Amino acid sequence: MSDNGAVTGGVIKYARDNIDTDVIIPGQYLKIHDYAELATHAMEGLDGDFHSKAKNASFIVAGRNFGCGSSREHAPIALAHSGIKAVAALSFARIFYRNAVDGAFLLPIEIGEDAYEGTSEGDVITIDVKAGQMRNETTGRRYEIKPFSEIIGKIIEAGGLFRYGMQQQQQQKQKQQQPGS
């Protein structure tokens, strides 16, 4: 990540809706505790070349309802440990979104039809959360991304749910220690 929080990298595009957790990380691998090994099976249900492609890519671009299905946190973990920094999709299934944020594994970025249609496999894009922008460096086009809600933004900034909770606790303690408060 650069200083301003923007990430630049290559795109792997899956032009389909409903990419489910069973293709992101098939059930038989949920027993694997080593994340590097888990990552070698990421997207295996859909794309056997994903792991090698991910070496030169930082993003997945996909359609609606990405991550539908199971509550397995292994899904964002397997993608993150393959080198994916963000999934840019038209929409996300609730638990996948939550898991991605909670563990600060990767950024779930909601994009519009224009960005989805305007991005192809192999394009280089920059996702700049602070600017609320996705830039396609290959085509030169810019797209707006849906901003994170305040709390989601804070959890991401803190580096996950637990760190966020600890920060909150510390802030509260500091407040209590201030005289007169």
Next chain:
Amino acid sequence: MAQNASTLFEKIWDSHEVLRKGADGPSLLYVDRHMVHEVTSPQAFEGLRANGRKVRRTDLTVATMDHNVPTTPGERRLPMADQTSDLQVRTLEENCREFGVRLFGMDSPDQGIVHVIGPQLGITLPGATIVCGDSHTSTHGAFGALAFGIGTSDVEHVLASQTVWMQKPKPLEIMIRGSMSVQRAVTAKDVILYVIRKIGTDGGAGHVAEYRGQAVSDMSTEQRMTICNMSIEAGARAGLVAPDEKTFEYLRGRTYTPENYEEMVSAWKKTLRTDSKASFAKRYEIDAGRIAPQVSWGTNPGMTCDVTEEVPDPAEYGGGDRSREDSARKALQYMGLEPGTPMTEIPLDRVFIGSCTNARLEDLVEASRAVRGQKIARGVRAMVVPGSQAVKRSAEEMGLDAVFKDAGFEWRESGCSMCLGMNPDILMPGERCASTSNRNFEGRQGTGGRTHLASPVMAAAAAVNGHFVDVREMDMQDGAV
């Protein structure tokens, strides 16, 4: 605080909200019941250990092992053949011992699929908030509980604090009018598959669904569990049904039913329902009387049709939506199906009757109606996997094991089994299966496996015939022994 008219979901939510960040911010919800299984809990316990934390409420936490365990009779012991499964199961045992969590292990008479044993043991209660590291936690909503799946980070958070952060979803009404009884052999599974087909796999996104209407009132508690179970397949955060006498009776006298249960029932009767003037953010209406037995043809549960229909043409299915058309084309390719093929002419290799959707006693009774006195078709391998050891015992007392075994079915030990390809029960590449489970995703039941979702009676009849049949036309034995 004076209450305006509220939905059942809102009432449960409000009574569990510990705090809220700002007007629209997420809420910290108190968790009444936390159910834990072997797959999504190891890292959570590891996190507790690394930070020197304890399980805050061991009395509200229970664990079982269901996803990985073999269902082959005689093989349910350690060490298990699969080393990684063995490790995961042992890890859960050790974690439960170390942290003092009650475990229904592989050899427990109460072991079973977590969503089957919760209600069976009286752990699931109306009006409660229930979480589990499993998306099908929505099953418990059938009891008027607010129950939803969480990921492993949240499992750790709940273990440590007995609370979970959540943005308040919106209330969704799914009104199922009419009566199912007008059509024999149309089941709760057909209703929920039909609902998902109509509203889409993200039709419930951002919402908690309340199932209402005559058909839902008519349903048994176990049928309601089937409906609520698949709420997640419609993208809903959870699904629930207002509790009634059937609900209260189901939980009465179970092993862990609270001592003051009758007092609780009196209180629930006053509070646990949607006020007549409450409003829902979104509504769908379905006429149960029009629902035929459903079978999925594609690779998500929304890709479903009536058993009397044909495999759809992708262009027609897409209806001008390119992405929808593409999905259908890819699905048919994966499924090895040609448009225009009657659903009743697709030959099957396997039949799986089981899972948290359809492996309770009523499901097995239903399925047995199509099997009694019959033999399964040549070349078909069929198995029945009861949802819990208790379901298995009850079914055996009714003689259902003999009915299935005589017909050529395998009668197995309880667990998640072939629903999700994590244990030895999997499909081989290209094998086609009629399954009473909840997901027909690519590879869900094993790499290259092809899943057709259907009700227990439809799956059982398919086993006998080697292909799907319209069970409404079958002359079925009355399996209600």
